[in-house]
Amino acid sequence: MSVTTNPFELYRVETPEGITITYTPAGLVSCSLAAMVDYVVMLALFVTGLVTIIIVGRVGHEDVIGALLALLAFAINWGYYVIFELIWNGQTPGKRLLRLRVIREGGTSG
Template sequence: MNQEQMDIKTPEFVSIQFQLAGLGSRTAAFLLDQILLQIINISVFIILLIIMYGEPRWWFLGEQSSIPIALTIIGLFLLNWGYFFACEFFSGGRTLGKKLLGIRVIQENGHSITLLSSFIRNLLRIIDSLPVSYFLGMIMIFFHSKHKRLGDIVAGTIVVHERRRKRKNKLSKIEKEIESRGLSKNDLMIDEWSLKSIGAKEWKLVQTYCNRFLQLGEDERERLTMQVAEILFPKIGLDVTGKNYHDVTNALLVLYLILKDEWEFEL
């Protein structure tokens, strides 16, 4: 019987339970992605024909250079392969189809998918799609204990369900504090590469800091704020030097808002 739940202890000794995504949800997500890609493919060919002939007719009706057609085919191949690679790496393991189905790709250690893992698992789509219509990949997902296809096995990744927590009608104390300061996620610009360096350990640190923030006295709060900032700021490309306590506090609270969307979900 296939394993539906998976407990992972991260390198930071944080225990997380995941619900593995099975063949049904993964197939549905893949079909949604294919529909999107086919719409793009057809649109590109129609535009190409209009540009080459002034109207959408087949290219064998005229004597035109085949170079634009060859370049378009190469470009579409890169787009169809690169779509999964880029989306999974830059969107937290989610293509559009996965996002709509509420599933994502992560590493087996519980961390976000890396550039190399995304490259390997999507490169091996070529083998998983053999002999036709993703047959090999579907067979492996169905029978594998962790619902893995070949690309997942080699890249060390799994696909899991995620269910965002329902938004509470009542704001928490720290959320009220953030709101009273007029802060939002747009107040702190973090590039995608830096955000990828934040793992479960850093999220737990930010979460603990925010949970204790309003319970501490002013002196202890300032000391804790600077200690946490010295640990986290280098990871996101910020420098504590030259920043006053108020600015550092606001930056940490905004970082909490940003990481909350990525890490605070039930699986």
């Protein structure tokens, strides 16, 4: 079984149950658009957290605010993909919006 390089070529996989699944691999443009949607959502989460930390932290020290912003950025960059791929069966908001799904070579969910 080989992976196709042409995004318009159909790819067929036979499951262990004997069902043949046919799909078209996603191209560079659709994957890039999904990634851009994900980055916009992540940016919106960061800006919301930034505003919240600044408003709540007006009486705090600048060092504490900086540390909280660093933790927020870390949590968003690492947690975003993990959380969404766990709760939405391998899809982030960008993938879901563009109806993309990651599957393994055997046709099972990735």
